[in-house]
Amino acid sequence: MSYEHIxxxxxxxxGFSAASTAAGIKYVGREDMAMVYSKEPCxxxxxxxxxxxxxxxxxxxxxxxxxxxxxxxxxxNSGIANACTGNEGFDACIKTAEAVEEALGIPYSTVAVASTxxxxxxxxxxxxxxxxxxxxxxxxxxxxxxxxxxxxxxxxDTVNKEIAVTFxxxxxxxxxxxxxxxxxxxxxxxxxxxxxxxxxxxxxxxLLQKALSEVVQDTFNMITVDGDxxxxxxxxxxxxxxADNVCIDSENADYQTFKEALFAVxxxxxxxxxxDGEGASKLFTAEVINAKxxxxxRVLARAVVSSNLSKAAIYGCDANFGRFLCAMGYSGAxxxxxxxxLFFVSEYGKLKVFDKGTLPEFDEEFATKIMSSKEVTVLIxxxxxxxxxxxxxxxxxxxxVEINADYRS
Amino acid sequence: MSYEHIxxxxxxxxGFSAASTAAGIKYVGREDMAMVYSKEPCxxxxxxxxxxxxxxxxxxxxxxxxxxxxxxxxxxNSGIANACTGNEGFDACIKTAEAVEEALGIPYSTVAVASTxxxxxxxxxxxxxxxxxxxxxxxxxxxxxxxxxxxxxxxxDTVNKEIAVTFxxxxxxxxxxxxxxxxxxxxxxxxxxxxxxxxxxxxxxxLLQKALSEVVQDTFNMITVDGDxxxxxxxxxxxxxxADNVCIDSENADYQTFKEALFAVxxxxxxxxxxDGEGASKLFTAEVINAKxxxxxRVLARAVVSSNLSKAAIYGCDANFGRFLCAMGYSGAxxxxxxxxLFFVSEYGKLKVFDKGTLPEFDEEFATKIMSSKEVTVLIxxxxxxxxxxxxxxxxxxxxVEINADYRS
Numbered sequence: 001m002s003y004e005h006i007x008x009x010x011x012x013x014x015g016f017s018a019a020s021t022a023a024g025i026k027y028v029g030r031e032d033m034a035m036v037y038s039k040e041p042c043x044x045x046x047x048x049x050x051x052x053x054x055x056x057x058x059x060x061x062x063x064x065x066x067x068x069x070x071x072x073x074x075x076x077n078s079g080i081a082n083a084c085t086g087n088e089g090f091d092a093c094i095k096t097a098e099a100v101e102e103a104l105g106i107p108y109s110t111v112a113v114a115s116t117x118x119x120x121x122x123x124x125x126x127x128x129x130x131x132x133x134x135x136x137x138x139x140x141x142x143x144x145x146x147x148x149x150x151x152x153x154x155x156x157d158t159v160n161k162e163i164a165v166t167f168x169x170x171x172x173x174x175x176x177x178x179x180x181x182x183x184x185x186x187x188x189x190x191x192x193x194x195x196x197x198x199x200x201x202x203x204x205x206x207l208l209q210k211a212l213s214e215v216v217q218d219t220f221n222m223i224t225v226d227g228d229x230x231x232x233x234x235x236x237x238x239x240x241x242x243a244d245n246v247c248i249d250s251e252n253a254d255y256q257t258f259k260e261a262l263f264a265v266x267x268x269x270x271x272x273x274x275x276d277g278e279g280a281s282k283l284f285t286a287e288v289i290n291a292k293x294x295x296x297x298r299v300l301a302r303a304v305v306s307s308n309l310s311k312a313a314i315y316g317c318d319a320n321f322g323r324f325l326c327a328m329g330y331s332g333a334x335x336x337x338x339x340x341x342l343f344f345v346s347e348y349g350k351l352k353v354f355d356k357g358t359l360p361e362f363d364e365e366f367a368t369k370i371m372s373s374k375e376v377t378v379l380i381x382x383x384x385x386x387x388x389x390x391x392x393x394x395x396x397x398x399x400x401v402e403i404n405a406d407y408r409s
Numbered sequence: 410m411s412y413e414h415i416x417x418x419x420x421x422x423x424g425f426s427a428a429s430t431a432a433g434i435k436y437v438g439r440e441d442m443a444m445v446y447s448k449e450p451c452x453x454x455x456x457x458x459x460x461x462x463x464x465x466x467x468x469x470x471x472x473x474x475x476x477x478x479x480x481x482x483x484x485x486n487s488g489i490a491n492a493c494t495g496n497e498g499f500d501a502c503i504k505t506a507e508a509v510e511e512a513l514g515i516p517y518s519t520v521a522v523a524s525t526x527x528x529x530x531x532x533x534x535x536x537x538x539x540x541x542x543x544x545x546x547x548x549x550x551x552x553x554x555x556x557x558x559x560x561x562x563x564x565x566d567t568v569n570k571e572i573a574v575t576f577x578x579x580x581x582x583x584x585x586x587x588x589x590x591x592x593x594x595x596x597x598x599x600x601x602x603x604x605x606x607x608x609x610x611x612x613x614x615x616l617l618q619k620a621l622s623e624v625v626q627d628t629f630n631m632i633t634v635d636g637d638x639x640x641x642x643x644x645x646x647x648x649x650x651x652a653d654n655v656c657i658d659s660e661n662a663d664y665q666t667f668k669e670a671l672f673a674v675x676x677x678x679x680x681x682x683x684x685d686g687e688g689a690s691k692l693f694t695a696e697v698i699n700a701k702x703x704x705x706x707r708v709l710a711r712a713v714v715s716s717n718l719s720k721a722a723i724y725g726c727d728a729n730f731g732r733f734l735c736a737m738g739y740s741g742a743x744x745x746x747x748x749x750x751l752f753f754v755s756e757y758g759k760l761k762v763f764d765k766g767t768l769p770e771f772d773e774e775f776a777t778k779i780m781s782s783k784e785v786t787v788l789i790x791x792x793x794x795x796x797x798x799x800x801x802x803x804x805x806x807x808x809x810v811e812i813n814a815d816y817r818s
Contacts, residue, residue, distance in 0.1 A: 053738030053746050084734050086766040119731020226717040229739035308635040316814025322528020325493050329462030330638035357495040398807035405725025
């Protein structure tokens with residue numbers, strides 16, 4: 001392991017500050033806006049939802065990332081998603097960015113915006129602009145400011161999600177931190193709902209995007225809560241170069257070190273998001289090993305954690321392994337069940353429940369014990385190659401239904 | 410309309426009898442086996458699950474349907490699905506068919522078998538064989554015998570599903586009847602969990618299969634309960650020719666008449682299955698009109714009724730139309746939200762909630778009233794072509810989770 005965990009999140013890296021405020025956009029009595037800022041211009045990279053119906057802020061951010069402009073700030077609100085809001089919604093993005101220009105003297109075209117919450121409702125622009133003003137006055141590079149920002153972007157999340165690591169490039173210590181939020185409409189197909197990473201690494205824009213795009217495939221794109229790919233999925237990374245390392249501009253050992261740290265950060269946030277899925281009582285992991293190829297491994301792992309019936313079985317501690325095989329069967333991957341071995345694994349032990357087309361006798365009580373853990377893994381040995389993939393989800397509970405039957409009120 | 414509804418189900422058509430019995434396979438105190446029989450040999454057609462993991466009985470039935478053999482009988486059990494059961498499971502199919510040969514003197518290769526219930530458990534062959542014996546002694550062509558059969562094949566279904574219609578070919582009255590069962594692991598991709606149709610029509614095998622395969626696309630393949638495509642999906646139709654009509658061997662007007670009746674029967678059973686989805690309190694229909702082409706219409710309609718978040722909104726009578734647009738957006742169909750109009754429709758009225766990229770003011774109370782119906786339709790006008798499709802699902806309730814968290818016990 002070439003990186004180390006440290007305290008903090010988006011303000012951990014040099015030169016990044018954050019702020020949050022209660023702008024009263026939809027929630028009452030809690031902070032609902034956050035801002036991350038670097039005085040030093042950042043190169044940036046991003047991955048966005050593949051949903052055809054893209055939120056206005058996704059269109060705005062894609063423009064910035066693809067333009068090659070530097071990025072100085074990102075402003076985020078929770079409560080209203082600014083999706084399905086037409087031109088008026090896009091205007092809200094511009095006005096928010098202009099408010100930052102006015103307050104901090106950076107070009108509005110260097111300000112990303114992100115929203116999460118109800119779809120099909122217009123943002124109150126005045127409140128956003130006031131919020132930007134309030135936050136600009138209290139930007140801070142303390143750990144607490146980053147943590148507060150990670151709390152302000154929550155919707156149905158029950159815990160905030162942040163992480164920071166350091167690693168070394170040459171003789172320079174580089175820091176990478178991030179925050180993200182879930183927790184419904186999570187079935188990322190490019191990246192997750194909202195995630196923001198900051199680093200003081202010096203790296204070329206092309207390699208920053210390449211590393212992010214590749215790491216996302218095995219982290220944010222491998223989690224699911226409910227199979228619904230959001231209109232707002234956005235993952236941004238800002239790199240301001242203040243670590244002063246020799247700039248990474250080829251896929252050398254330093255690049256690999258960075259990628260390993262990036263993977264750790266993204267994996268951490270992904271797992272946290274899955275475990276905090278709406279109504280979830282457990283983290284449900286599917287680990288596929290020895291698959292024919294990487295694509296098949298991913299498809300199989302995702303199908304298993306996406307299946308409502310598998311998720312309900314995990315909730316009920318019911319070793320109903322047939323549901324996992326069933327999900328694999330309709331995943332689209334081609335395989336022979338006579339090759340497959342299936343295990344339940346947790347801190348309490350490991351148990352084989354399906355053995356290449358035959359049904360091993362197993363101790364139901366032990367199976368229930370294994371599944372009673374807060375973290376349950378279904379380990380699937382395909383015995384047909386050497387590719388592997390892991391997907392993270394959560395159980396399906398009555399609480400999920402409760403939360404979503406009346407989300408708007 | 411060229412057909413008429415009559416009472417009954419699988420025994421409505423001439424020459425078909427049925428029986429059911431309590432074989433004690435898994436359930437206690439209720440009938441769990443059924444048999445449908447025609448002394449006259451039947452041509453048959455079938456559609457089956459596309460799940461790679463196919464139940465043993467699916468493999469058995471596919472062989473019969475594709476062999477060109479006549480079909481005389483189908484034996485069905487509920488409680489255990491005979492899926493993921495390897496060679497031992499396939500042997501159970503053969504032994505069941507042999508028991509019918511012994512009892513009724515028809516070749517075992519003309520006996521289809523079907524199972525529904527828990528995956529990954531072996532069938533008790535002795536009980537099956539005894540059940541066949543008991544049923545063979547009490548075959549009856551009464552309406553009641555058909556109804557009892559439709560009840561014996563239920564698992565988590567709360568109501569039995571059967572229907573019969575008559576139509577005329579030349580001067581001959583033809584009858585078509587059927588039964589089916591849901592109600593979890595329903596996301597058919599060829600046909601649904603289990604459906605059995607009987608008719609005294611005289612028709613070529615090729616056209617019987619063609620009509621069935623086509624009708625299935627817009628009926629059984631357009632329902633979903635939980636997005637899980639079963640290992641056991643089987644739809645069989647048996648035609649014994651006893652109506653004595655001039656044999657339908659081209660796609661003439663008679664063929665169209667039959668197809669219309671077949672559509673009505675399949676649509677009825679599909680809707681009933683969706684409405685009786687596990688834990689469902691409502692039938693949830695998505696009707697897509699004026700889509701670019703048929704494929705897009707189907708994909709969009711299915712995505713909407715499949716979305717957990719949409720299903721939860723329907724349950725909560727929450728006019729959270731953004732979730733429907735979101736599901737359309739990730740469906741895979743390409744469209745422009747600026748073309749789309751979205752309405753909620755029920756017996757209580759019709760309300761536009763999204764209008765080509767803009768958000769019409771609407772009366773939330775009226776929206777809730779519309780959605781409080783037992784049958785709620787989301788009507789989606791794509792305004793981009795002339796294709797349409799309808800998909801049926803149900804709401805997502807706490808009860809679904811309850812049922813599935815501990816299905817096996």
